[in-house]
Amino acid sequence: MPDTPPLSRRGLLATAAASAALLASGTAATRAFAAPAPTPQRLSALAAQSADGFASVPALGLTTTTGGVAGPTVTVTTGAQLADYVNRNSPYVLLVSGRIEIDGMLTVVANKSILGVGSTAEITGGGLQLGSTTRPGNNVIIRNIRFTHASDDSVSVTNRAHHVWIDHCDFSQGYDGLLDVKRESDYVTISWNRFHDHSKTCLLGHNDSYTADRGKLRVTYHHNFFDGTDQRHPRVRFAEPVHVYNNHYRNNRLYGVASTEDAGVLVEGNYFENVPHPIYSGYDDSGPGRVVERNNVYVNSGAPETLGTVVEPRTFYAYTLDAASSVPGIVAAGVGTGRI
Numbered sequence: 001m002p003d004t005p006p007l008s009r010r011g012l013l014a015t016a017a018a019s020a021a022l023l024a025s026g027t028a029a030t031r032a033f034a035a036p037a038p039t040p041q042r043l044s045a046l047a048a049q050s051a052d053g054f055a056s057v058p059a060l061g062l063t064t065t066t067g068g069v070a071g072p073t074v075t076v077t078t079g080a081q082l083a084d085y086v087n088r089n090s091p092y093v094l095l096v097s098g099r100i101e102i103d104g105m106l107t108v109v110a111n112k113s114i115l116g117v118g119s120t121a122e123i124t125g126g127g128l129q130l131g132s133t134t135r136p137g138n139n140v141i142i143r144n145i146r147f148t149h150a151s152d153d154s155v156s157v158t159n160r161a162h163h164v165w166i167d168h169c170d171f172s173q174g175y176d177g178l179l180d181v182k183r184e185s186d187y188v189t190i191s192w193n194r195f196h197d198h199s200k201t202c203l204l205g206h207n208d209s210y211t212a213d214r215g216k217l218r219v220t221y222h223h224n225f226f227d228g229t230d231q232r233h234p235r236v237r238f239a240e241p242v243h244v245y246n247n248h249y250r251n252n253r254l255y256g257v258a259s260t261e262d263a264g265v266l267v268e269g270n271y272f273e274n275v276p277h278p279i280y281s282g283y284d285d286s287g288p289g290r291v292v293e294r295n296n297v298y299v300n301s302g303a304p305e306t307l308g309t310v311v312e313p314r315t316f317y318a319y320t321l322d323a324a325s326s327v328p329g330i331v332a333a334g335v336g337t338g339r340i
Helices: 009-025 040-048 079-086 324-334
Strands: 073-076 092-096 099-108 112-116 122-130 140-143 146-148 155-157 162-167 170-172 179-181 186-191 194-196 219-222 225-227 235-237 242-245 248-250 257-260 264-268 271-273 279-281 290-294 297-299
Touching (some): 040 073, 073 079, 079 122, 155 162, 257 264, 257 290, 271 324, 279 290, 297 324
Parallel strands (some): 073 092, 122 146, 140 162, 146 170, 162 186, 186 219, 248 271, 257 279, 264 290
């Protein structure tokens, strides 16, 4: 049997658009929408798919983000197995099957793909930390996994980890941050994830005094659904450029995006719905950041704050911007687990 070809972003958007039409019509076909059967060929194709956004940019000795595709494929079903393989010093494609309970934060070291099988893969009770101070968490892919009830962060990209792609996951009910990027990490893409039932969502930058983050923390956030989460979508310090595009914000009580401490953030083509403060420059005790907004839609939402200029993400990578008015349908049809 021939291998299933990798899905392109264009193909995914086409599928999303078709699914959005089904959602509107309420047909039985909508209820049947799910990921294709996890055959070996399909899983191999998923492992070979390539990142977009900042995770695709050649830098720091890597041409793009490939994860563990150079190594063997292993299915893990227990916390002990997951802890073992993510900590090994060689590439692996790790297939997470079913619900896995862990304690605390598991350190993920370089060259790993952690892929959920089907629509039921879940990591609960703890989280994943990409990299330690002595063992980098570079070139890591995490896709198609539900994260719940973490005792700290659900996922922490830290300690200079670079080239990380987190895609089609579902994050909720953690203790601290759901998906934080900090401590000089760089070249990260966060795409097609759903965040819900939580307050502190996506921190970008450790704190106001950690100036070593300046000139790093280049992150792309696209086609995510910030569904009723309160804040940090993201909250940015020092980084430039940060690219926030084609995300759906709904019922975010405190704010959408906050640019602080001279960060440079481009917010474009997003759909803000019932968000009293969609964009801040400066927040709490943090000084103002630079932020440019364009082509966004604001429905029952406040006015955005903007300041200064920002380096264009197109100087790093090419991308296709969807019309902001179409974002709710596109995101609803393609976001989260069980869709790849």
